[in-house]
Amino acid sequence: MKLRSIKYLTVEGLKNMWVNRLMSIASIAVLIACMLLMGAAIIFSLNVDKALGVLRDQSIVMVYMQDGRSEVENKATANTIRDLDNVKEATFVPQAEGLESLLDTFGEDAESLFTFVEGENPLPDAVQVKLDDLNRFDATVSAIQKVEGVDSVNSMRETAMRVNSISRLINIAGFWIIGLLIITALVIISNTIRITMNSRKLEISIMKAVGATNNFIRFPFVVEGVVLGVAAAGITMVIIYFVYKAVLGAIQESMMTQGAVPFTSFMWPLLGIFLLLGVLAGAIGSLISLGKYLRKEGSEFRAY
Amino acid sequence: MQTAAGAPIIEFKGVSKTYTTGTHALKDINIKIYKGDFVFVVGASGAGKSTFIKLMIHEEAPNTGEIIVNGFRMSEIRRSQVPLLRRTMGIVFQDFRLIPTMNVFDNVAFTLRVVGASSREIRKKVTAALSVVGLGNKSRMFPAELSGGEQQRVGLARAIVNNPSMIIADEPTGNVDPNMSYEIVELLTEINRRGTTVVMVTHEHQLVRDFNRRVIMLENGTIVADNADGGLES
Numbered sequence: 001m002k003l004r005s006i007k008y009l010t011v012e013g014l015k016n017m018w019v020n021r022l023m024s025i026a027s028i029a030v031l032i033a034c035m036l037l038m039g040a041a042i043i044f045s046l047n048v049d050k051a052l053g054v055l056r057d058q059s060i061v062m063v064y065m066q067d068g069r070s071e072v073e074n075k076a077t078a079n080t081i082r083d084l085d086n087v088k089e090a091t092f093v094p095q096a097e098g099l100e101s102l103l104d105t106f107g108e109d110a111e112s113l114f115t116f117v118e119g120e121n122p123l124p125d126a127v128q129v130k131l132d133d134l135n136r137f138d139a140t141v142s143a144i145q146k147v148e149g150v151d152s153v154n155s156m157r158e159t160a161m162r163v164n165s166i167s168r169l170i171n172i173a174g175f176w177i178i179g180l181l182i183i184t185a186l187v188i189i190s191n192t193i194r195i196t197m198n199s200r201k202l203e204i205s206i207m208k209a210v211g212a213t214n215n216f217i218r219f220p221f222v223v224e225g226v227v228l229g230v231a232a233a234g235i236t237m238v239i240i241y242f243v244y245k246a247v248l249g250a251i252q253e254s255m256m257t258q259g260a261v262p263f264t265s266f267m268w269p270l271l272g273i274f275l276l277l278g279v280l281a282g283a284i285g286s287l288i289s290l291g292k293y294l295r296k297e298g299s300e301f302r303a304y
Numbered sequence: 305m306q307t308a309a310g311a312p313i314i315e316f317k318g319v320s321k322t323y324t325t326g327t328h329a330l331k332d333i334n335i336k337i338y339k340g341d342f343v344f345v346v347g348a349s350g351a352g353k354s355t356f357i358k359l360m361i362h363e364e365a366p367n368t369g370e371i372i373v374n375g376f377r378m379s380e381i382r383r384s385q386v387p388l389l390r391r392t393m394g395i396v397f398q399d400f401r402l403i404p405t406m407n408v409f410d411n412v413a414f415t416l417r418v419v420g421a422s423s424r425e426i427r428k429k430v431t432a433a434l435s436v437v438g439l440g441n442k443s444r445m446f447p448a449e450l451s452g453g454e455q456q457r458v459g460l461a462r463a464i465v466n467n468p469s470m471i472i473a474d475e476p477t478g479n480v481d482p483n484m485s486y487e488i489v490e491l492l493t494e495i496n497r498r499g500t501t502v503v504m505v506t507h508e509h510q511l512v513r514d515f516n517r518r519v520i521m522l523e524n525g526t527i528v529a530d531n532a533d534g535g536l537e538s
């Protein structure tokens with residue numbers, strides 16, 4: 001197609017959007033609704049994932065050393081553990097630090113609870129271990145248990161497994177939710193455009209009569225679909241920005257919020273997904289509703 | 305009639321058309337139309353006139369027989385070639401079919417935009433076509449602001465603007481008053497004088513008598529009269 005035709009048809013597509021502006025607005029609204037749902041699903045799963053990641057990283061495996069060993073010996077044991085298969089990190093926690101972090105967790109008020117006999121610290125030296133693959137949890141834990149100098153392993157196996165299955169569930173659910181939303185968007189957009197098609201039957205029949213190719217007829221419709229998609233993506237992104245900010249603000253009042261994923265970290269990928277979805281939904285939606293007319297050769301769809 | 309002037313521009317060989325409803329709209333039609341001919345197609349309602357036109361412009365395909373128009377064999381034509389066939393012809397409709405949201409100029413320019421003409425070429429050719437139909441001063445008006453006769457002249461300008469080798473018109477005067485009918489046929493005659501083949505379906509017998517051209521008469525899907533060899537052009 002000639003560049004000149006492309007220019008002309010692009011302008012025609014934009015004009016059509018304006019002529020059918022009610023339908024254009026309806027299409028954008030539908031797309032925005034789908035994208036908002038999808039965005040909510042994505043952002044929710046991102047945050048859950050991050051929270052789970054924190055859980056996963058938090059000393060899921062705490063290895064306590066036998067009593068009566070020197071710190072040097074215990075550090076060597078930590079190194080042995082670090083070299084084991086499937087161990088991502090092994091951090092040595094001397095008994096003093098262990099108490100501090102315990103106090104941190106329970107708050108200043110609890111300090112009295114931990115005031116023991118002068119200078120005595122009841123906690124043993126420990127090694128905090130992070131694993132690579134939670135599926136090999138059991139094998140790795142028993143390997144750690146066999147290391148010389150290890151007294152006990154506090155394994156939080158349940159938590160680890162639960163984290164694992166929750167994140168799998170969220171991934172699967174997210175996949176289906178997003179798939180369904182894409183299909184919904186397509187169906188609704190093509191239906192919306194089909195409604196405007198009725199008023200354009202005359203125009204299409206004239207185009208056919210004067211020798212327009214199907215691509216020539218399609219072009220303005222595709223332009224229209226693409227512009228609708230891009231507009232919807234942009235608007236959705238702005239809405240998400242403000243809503244997310246408000247939600248985080250509200251949560252901050254009551255709970256910890258440092259854990260939340262910042263908007264900027266998913267802004268571009270999410271916008272990319274929305275643009276792709278919007279453009280596809282708009283373009284494919286308009287092509288679907290146009291197909292019926294393009295298969296005909298003229299006045300079968302006469303306006304009268 | 306220049307019957308001897310080479311291959312026909314339109315040829316029907318043993319053509320039949322039966323719609324899916326079972327209506328036999330055309331039965332064993334054989335016809336040759338040559339370059340420069342002016343042909344009226346007449347017949348009662350339901351005789352098959354519109355079907356004849358639809359087969360010519362490949363809006364419908366025949367069940368049997370072969371149709372050749374401007375070198376395109378309808379039995380072999382590919383979907384992608386149909387637009388090329390249509391660009392060799394100017395089609396005029398009974399209901400004008402102007403785009404209401406476009407002014408006269410843009411309606412006529414439509415034909416040229418489809419082929420990707422430059423805006424300079426468009427301006428030149430549209431102006432010329434509008435002056436042929438006598439609407440040079442109404443190019444900025446919209447279809448709703450014109451009379452039926454004027455609208456049909458815009459339709460005619462749109463049909464001729466890209467110099468087609470033939471004009472195909474299905475009852476172009478069906479929606480305009482008798483005086484305007486005359487003017488439109490006069491215009492078609494003028495266009496025909498410049499070498500463009502014209503095929504025009506009409507109900508108006510008076511018109512056919514007054515313009516004294518080749519007449520193909522259809523009845524129940526068959527040709528019952530054709531004065532092709534009758535030596536017209538008196």
Ligand SMILES: Nc1ncnc2c1ncn2[C@@H]1O[C@H](COP(=O)(O)OP(=O)(O)OP(=O)(O)O)[C@@H](O)[C@H]1O
Nearest residue numbers: 323324325327329348349350351352353354355356
């Ligand atoms: N798309 C169609 N499907 C089924 N039958 C059709 C179709 N178009 C036309 N027919 C039938 O074919 C026959 C011929 O129709 P056609 O339109 O060719 O007649 P016509 O001579 O143009 O009539 P008119 O003067 O009323 O326009 C009629 O009986 C008509 O009902």
Ligand SMILES: [Mg+2]
Nearest residue numbers: 353354355474
């Ligand atoms: Mg008819």
